[in-house]
Amino acid sequence: MRGPARPPGDRRPRRTLRAARRGAAPAARAPPPLDIEIERTGVRGSLKTGGEARGRRTRSTRRRQDAPDLPRRPVDSRTVGKVFRGRDGKTFRPSLFLTLTLDSYGRVRSDGTPVDPATYDYTRAARDALHFSKLVDRFVQNLRRFVGYDVQYFATVEPQRRLAPHLHMAIRGTISRTELRQVVAATYHQVWWPSTDRVVYSGNRLPVWDEAAGENGGYLDPETGEVLPTWDDALDAIGLDENAEPLHVVRFGRQIDAQGVLADSADSRRCIGYLTKYLVKGVAECHEAETAAQREHVDRMAEALRFEPCSPTCANWLRYGVQPKNARRGMTPGFCKGKAHRREHLGYGGRRVLVSRKWSGKTLADHKADRKAWALARLAEAGIPVSNPADPQAAYVWERAGPGDPDVRPTEHRLLLLINERIQRRRQLDAATQNTTSELSATAEAA
Numbered sequence: 001m002r003g004p005a006r007p008p009g010d011r012r013p014r015r016t017l018r019a020a021r022r023g024a025a026p027a028a029r030a031p032p033p034l035d036i037e038i039e040r041t042g043v044r045g046s047l048k049t050g051g052e053a054r055g056r057r058t059r060s061t062r063r064r065q066d067a068p069d070l071p072r073r074p075v076d077s078r079t080v081g082k083v084f085r086g087r088d089g090k091t092f093r094p095s096l097f098l099t100l101t102l103d104s105y106g107r108v109r110s111d112g113t114p115v116d117p118a119t120y121d122y123t124r125a126a127r128d129a130l131h132f133s134k135l136v137d138r139f140v141q142n143l144r145r146f147v148g149y150d151v152q153y154f155a156t157v158e159p160q161r162r163l164a165p166h167l168h169m170a171i172r173g174t175i176s177r178t179e180l181r182q183v184v185a186a187t188y189h190q191v192w193w194p195s196t197d198r199v200v201y202s203g204n205r206l207p208v209w210d211e212a213a214g215e216n217g218g219y220l221d222p223e224t225g226e227v228l229p230t231w232d233d234a235l236d237a238i239g240l241d242e243n244a245e246p247l248h249v250v251r252f253g254r255q256i257d258a259q260g261v262l263a264d265s266a267d268s269r270r271c272i273g274y275l276t277k278y279l280v281k282g283v284a285e286c287h288e289a290e291t292a293a294q295r296e297h298v299d300r301m302a303e304a305l306r307f308e309p310c311s312p313t314c315a316n317w318l319r320y321g322v323q324p325k326n327a328r329r330g331m332t333p334g335f336c337k338g339k340a341h342r343r344e345h346l347g348y349g350g351r352r353v354l355v356s357r358k359w360s361g362k363t364l365a366d367h368k369a370d371r372k373a374w375a376l377a378r379l380a381e382a383g384i385p386v387s388n389p390a391d392p393q394a395a396y397v398w399e400r401a402g403p404g405d406p407d408v409r410p411t412e413h414r415l416l417l418l419i420n421e422r423i424q425r426r427r428q429l430d431a432a433t434q435n436t437t438s439e440l441s442a443t444a445e446a447a
């Protein structure tokens with residue numbers, strides 16, 4: 001155990017710290033029988049069959065009373081839906097374009113701002129946005145179980161004008177609106193996190209870090225020196241509490257938009273337009289605040305997200321008297337660096353593009369070959385010769401080179417050449433497609 005380096009003026013009760021250390025590393029228990037057997041055979045070490053191995057936390061998966069039950073069917077491995085036969089014998093297999101939104105948080109005007117900001121439910125809006133990606137995952141899972149095949153999709157998450165995320169999803173195969181409605185109504189995600197009803201620490205009165213608390217250090221109450229419950233402690237307490245309620249339940253709003261779409265039609269092109277419209281933009285850029293009312297709406301949403309925990313590792317847990325998972329020195333509530341808190345993300349920290357595994361039916365190598373063929377075709381169209389700019393006549397012959405080879409250049413030199421070659425290629429491709437990607441910052445995050 002690490003020796004506690006306590007400054008002379010530290011008057012925190014020693015007992016509390018000691019108790020904390022004991023709590024973290026439980027007193028030696030009798031080794032479980034299997035471990036004793038193993039020891040007898042001369043093998044060292046422990047299988048951790050007993051109390052040391054922390055049992056998997058069991059959490060309630062009870063369905064809430066208000067969620068309609070969903071019949072389940074075994075899921076086939078097929079990825080496509082029904083084939084329909086027309087009168088002329090022609091077969092077609094329509095696909096689906098689905099839009100799912102979140103619930104209402106209060107009436108909004110056409111510019112997306114609330115009619116009454118005082119009653120608009122920003123807390124629920126913030127929590128729904130934070131957990132939206134889980135809801136989408138749950139929806140796909142339920143949909144597959146319900147329709148009985150491995151539904152494939154390409155989806156994008158975008159903010160609506162009111163700044164709530166919504167989902168556009170192209171689904172291969174068709175599913176009736178009644179069935180979709182059933183799945184949407186039955187889909188929810190419960191967030192089994194500690195309660196945030198009570199603010200325990202705020203302002204200047206914040207938990208203090210102590211290296212000697214717990215196994216790897218931890219946070220203590222600034223006055224009593226008592227170690228705050230760890231993330232695992234807090235979850236265990238929820239698991240043991242019969243009457244525990246989830247911190248939040250996120251579900252879709254009642255508004256569903258589903259259209260059948262045939263491949264290679266005007267409709268399908270319009271839907272692809274929807275799917276790709278905002279892809280290159282950040283969440284905040286999709287609807288730029290232009291009026292004072294819109295700016296205030298963004299401000300209030302960002303404020304609601306400031307102290308809302310974004311994940312188990314969020315610094316905001318300290319505000320509610322719980323140590324974040326993987327707690328470390330220097331965490332301050334209200335200053336979590338999680339993506340979801342940032343104004344440009346407005347609570348949605350997940351992926352913007354969601355593609356199912358078998359959507360394209362191609363492997364990574366296939367996609368790579370596609371991209372290469374596409375780039376070569378664009379270069380050929382623009383009349384740009386494809387060659388190594390550093391050595392236009394070069395034709396490579398590959399062989400293994402050792403450090404003693406006289407013509408092997410130093411690593412830095414080779415790296416610079418590679419970077420140069422990469423820049424040249426990018427420029428050629430930009431010229432061929434009239435792109436201006438060189439203007440983009442290198443540190444900008446991909447959508």
Ligand SMILES: [Zn+2]
Nearest residue numbers: 310314336338
């Ligand atoms: Zn956070």
